[in-house]
Amino acid sequence: MTPGERAAALEQLAAEVRGCTACRLHRGRTHAVPGEGHPETEVVFVGEGPGQNEDQQGRPFVGAAGGLLTELLELVGWRRDAVFITNVVKCRPPGNRDPEPDEIAACAGFLHRQLEALDPAVVVTLGRYSLGTFMPGAKISTAHGTVRPVDPATGAPSAVAFAMYHPAAAFRQTALKETLVADMANLPQVLLDARKARSTRIEGAGVDAEEGASRPAAGAPPGADLEAEADTPDDATFDAGPAAEPAVPDEQPPLAPATEDAPDDSDRTDQMTLF
Numbered sequence: 001m002t003p004g005e006r007a008a009a010l011e012q013l014a015a016e017v018r019g020c021t022a023c024r025l026h027r028g029r030t031h032a033v034p035g036e037g038h039p040e041t042e043v044v045f046v047g048e049g050p051g052q053n054e055d056q057q058g059r060p061f062v063g064a065a066g067g068l069l070t071e072l073l074e075l076v077g078w079r080r081d082a083v084f085i086t087n088v089v090k091c092r093p094p095g096n097r098d099p100e101p102d103e104i105a106a107c108a109g110f111l112h113r114q115l116e117a118l119d120p121a122v123v124v125t126l127g128r129y130s131l132g133t134f135m136p137g138a139k140i141s142t143a144h145g146t147v148r149p150v151d152p153a154t155g156a157p158s159a160v161a162f163a164m165y166h167p168a169a170a171f172r173q174t175a176l177k178e179t180l181v182a183d184m185a186n187l188p189q190v191l192l193d194a195r196k197a198r199s200t201r202i203e204g205a206g207v208d209a210e211e212g213a214s215r216p217a218a219g220a221p222p223g224a225d226l227e228a229e230a231d232t233p234d235d236a237t238f239d240a241g242p243a244a245e246p247a248v249p250d251e252q253p254p255l256a257p258a259t260e261d262a263p264d265d266s267d268r269t270d271q272m273t274l275f
């Protein structure tokens with residue numbers, strides 16, 4: 001899939017989400033929230049479902065949890081608009097309740113198609129419903145910070161899942177901020193490992209070298225060293241804030257070019273069950 005085809009597929013999918021009435025969640029929504037990000041990214045974050053702010057704006061992770069996610073990304077030198085962010089269900093469950101199994105099933109086709117189009121190297125799960133989709137049977141308390149191959153049946157043909165707590169969990173249990181920081185600090189290395197594994201699989205499958213190399217460097221700055229070692233700090237703290245020095249060297253590919261700052265002017269602490 002060419003970059004243009006990928007962007008068109010994602011836009012077509014977003015239009016379908018905005019008009020979708022396939023489950024009861026469409027009745028209470030202000031806006032559906034298809035997801036957003038860079039179409040050429042290698043990293044997709046999958047949360048659970050939109051909250052009040054997301055429902056009002058039609059964008060994912062724009063409340064307090066989204067602000068924390070943006071800060072976590074900045075701690076490793078990544079920008080929010082260089083990744084793709086979406087949810088398991090695209091419409092807000094009333095009162096931020098947990099999504100029902102039939103609602104998740106009704107919406108699964110959209111996530112499947114997003115992953116098919118994006119073909120990410122890493123899917124980062126945020127929260128237990130996302131975890132359940134990509135690491136069935138896993139518990140977040142033991143799975144966070146770990147990696148597991150993604151079942152291609154999810155739509156992602158060649159990816160690993162990396163489990164993290166939902167950022168909003170840190171508002172209920174402040175100690176989890178340090179856990180989130182520590183797990184995020186490992187994400188650049190997870191990407192490098194996943195990228196290496198993908199290139200090995202491409203070579204093993206005899207895929208044309210030009211085709212196989214068309215995406216691994218997507219978004220990387222000119223001359224970026226794909227074999228660069230990630231160097232994550234041991235002393236990173238949540239309080240380091242967005243002005244913190246990137247936790248990875250300059251060679252670490254930022255996944256996709258930056259285009260704009262994400263908003264951080266809303267609040268969402270009344271999350272559904274997160275872990």
Ligand code: SF4
Nearest residue numbers: 020023026091106107
């Ligand atoms: S949650 Fe998904 S399946 Fe349900 S109405 Fe919204 S877009 Fe459609």
